[in-house]
Amino acid sequence: MHKEAFVMAVYSDFAGQVRGKGYPARELDERWEKGVGWTPTNVMINCFGAIPATPWGASGDLLLRPDRAGDCVIDFGDGSHVERFILGNVEELDGSPWACCPRSYLQAAIKELADDFGLHLRVAFEHEFTLVDLEARLGSAYGLEAIRQIDDLPEVILAAIDRAGLEPDTFLPEYSPGQFEVTVRPALALEAADRAAKLRQIVRAAARRKGWRASFTPIMKPGGVGNGVHIHFSLEDKNGKPLSYDPKGANGVSAAAAPFIAGILAQGRALCAVTAPSRISYDRLRPNAWSASVTNLGARDREALVRICPVSEKPGAKVEKSFNFEYRAADAAATPHLALGAILRAGLMGLRGKLALPKAATVIEIARMSDAEKKANGIEALPSSLGDALDQLEKAPAALMPEGLKMPYLMHKRGELQYTAEIERETLFSMYAQVY
Numbered sequence: 110m111h112k113e114a115f116v117m118a119v120y121s122d123f124a125g126q127v128r129g130k131g132y133p134a135r136e137l138d139e140r141w142e143k144g145v146g147w148t149p150t151n152v153m154i155n156c157f158g159a160i161p162a163t164p165w166g167a168s169g170d171l172l173l174r175p176d177r178a179g180d181c182v183i184d185f186g187d188g189s190h191v192e193r194f195i196l197g198n199v200e201e202l203d204g205s206p207w208a209c210c211p212r213s214y215l216q217a218a219i220k221e222l223a224d225d226f227g228l229h230l231r232v233a234f235e236h237e238f239t240l241v242d243l244e245a246r247l248g249s250a251y252g253l254e255a256i257r258q259i260d261d262l263p264e265v266i267l268a269a270i271d272r273a274g275l276e277p278d279t280f281l282p283e284y285s286p287g288q289f290e291v292t293v294r295p296a297l298a299l300e301a302a303d304r305a306a307k308l309r310q311i312v313r314a315a316a317r318r319k320g321w322r323a324s325f326t327p328i329m330k331p332g333g334v335g336n337g338v339h340i341h342f343s344l345e346d347k348n349g350k351p352l353s354y355d356p357k358g359a360n361g362v363s364a365a366a367a368p369f370i371a372g373i374l375a376q377g378r379a380l381c382a383v384t385a386p387s388r389i390s391y392d393r394l395r396p397n398a399w400s401a402s403v404t405n406l407g408a409r410d411r412e413a414l415v416r417i418c419p420v421s422e423k424p425g426a427k428v429e430k431s432f433n434f435e436y437r438a439a440d441a442a443a444t445p446h447l448a449l450g451a452i453l454r455a456g457l458m459g460l461r462g463k464l465a466l467p468k469a470a471t472v473i474e475i476a477r478m479s480d481a482e483k484k485a486n487g488i489e490a491l492p493s494s495l496g497d498a499l500d501q502l503e504k505a506p507a508a509l510m511p512e513g514l515k516m517p518y519l520m521h522k523r524g525e526l527q528y529t530a531e532i533e534r535e536t537l538f539s540m541y542a543q544v545y
């Protein structure tokens with residue numbers, strides 16, 4: 110059978126879907142510049158494939174231009190089909206960034222952090238997913254038996270991740286039957302977001318080869334266990350010198366990192382609209398679910414919005430390099446570039462406003478706080494629905510998200526709410542499980 114090597118130029122969009130157009134791989138040289146034609150309304154296609162509303166209608170033309178750094182080859186080395194896609198940016202025809210391009214939004218924030226504060230963010234996305242059609246054995250949480258049940262899938266995934274240059278870190282059975290977690294090593298912010306987008310595709314492709322279907326949906330069923338995307342990050346200078354840790358700071362947080370984290374906490378409720386952007390994301394963000402439910406900083410707490418991750422406490426241990434924070438209110442309905450871009454922008458707002466870092470508090474400690482104490486520590490409940498979260502984002506300053514991006518994004522997400530309003534809950538969960 111004759112075959113022509115084929116490549117897709119793609120981007121991860123408002124719906125957390127990777128979409129684009131393909132061409133023969135032999136045209137790659139010219140396509141780096143020329144890209145492929147794109148249409149503004151494409152970003153309004155929701156995760157279910159519908160366009161409930163669009164500010165642009167049928168008008169407008171854009172360019173989706175692949176970026177060499179976004180190149181991803183999925184090769185299982187078993188003679189099965191080798192996939193190739195390249196993440197890129199959506200641009201105006203004159204080459205300037207399109208206001209609604211998630212990757213450009215992240216890149217602009219990265220540039221501001223470097224230019225105005227000399228800071229760089231090192232990031233790792235931790236993904237949980239569920240094999241939806243695996244007949245998972247009960248009682249195998251974190252168990253070796255859970256791994257045995259999936260045959261060589263961990264090896265296949267780790268090899269594919271490695272070959273695609275994502276630097277595998279861990280693979281583990283998670284708490285819920287059929288649920289697993291995969292992590293890759295930290296990288297600078299843009300690469301980390303690209304890695305997250307690539308990883309979801311690699312895991313899906315690997316599961317498919319084995320006859321299963323991997324879903325990164327935020328939560329499988331009402332009252333169930335969430336599939337979180339935990340975003341780990343730390344600050345460093347341009348030479349890679351870690352800057353987040355100071356043994357004299359409260360909980361080890363440095364003076365450079367404190368306002369950055371404070372900014373994220375202060376914008377936490379609006380951030381949810383971007384980091385937990387599906388209707389069912391709010392079934393995951395509830396107390397006692399090991400996700401997050403209030404805008405708190407946590408020291409030894411897996412229910413904090415931002416958790417200070419543990420480091421070795423052995424005398425003389427060198428902890429600067431491993432000291433990092435974890436944003437826990439994210440899931441894979443979010444495009445990694447938008448989620449990280451928004452977190453970074455919230456951090457920038459904290460740096461500019463020289464915000465003070467609230468004290469770390471667990472959900473149990475918060476329950477005992479007076480209203481005045483909560484207020485003093487910036488503690489507020491996270492939104493209880495996507496609608497609430499979108500209202501918070503709408504009120505947030507342009508410093509978090511410029512209007513040219515915010516308005517179409519709100520329209521897209523409110524359209525998703527409208528589109529799903531009449532759908533019965535069980536059906537809704539299975540629809541989300543299908544699309545993520």
Ligand code: GLU
Pocket residue numbers: 237334335336337338393398399400411437
């Ligand atoms: N599954 C939890 C979530 O939805 C996280 C569990 C963990 O801490 O690994 O975020």
Ligand code: MG
Pocket residue numbers: 237283290
């Ligand atoms: Mg986990």
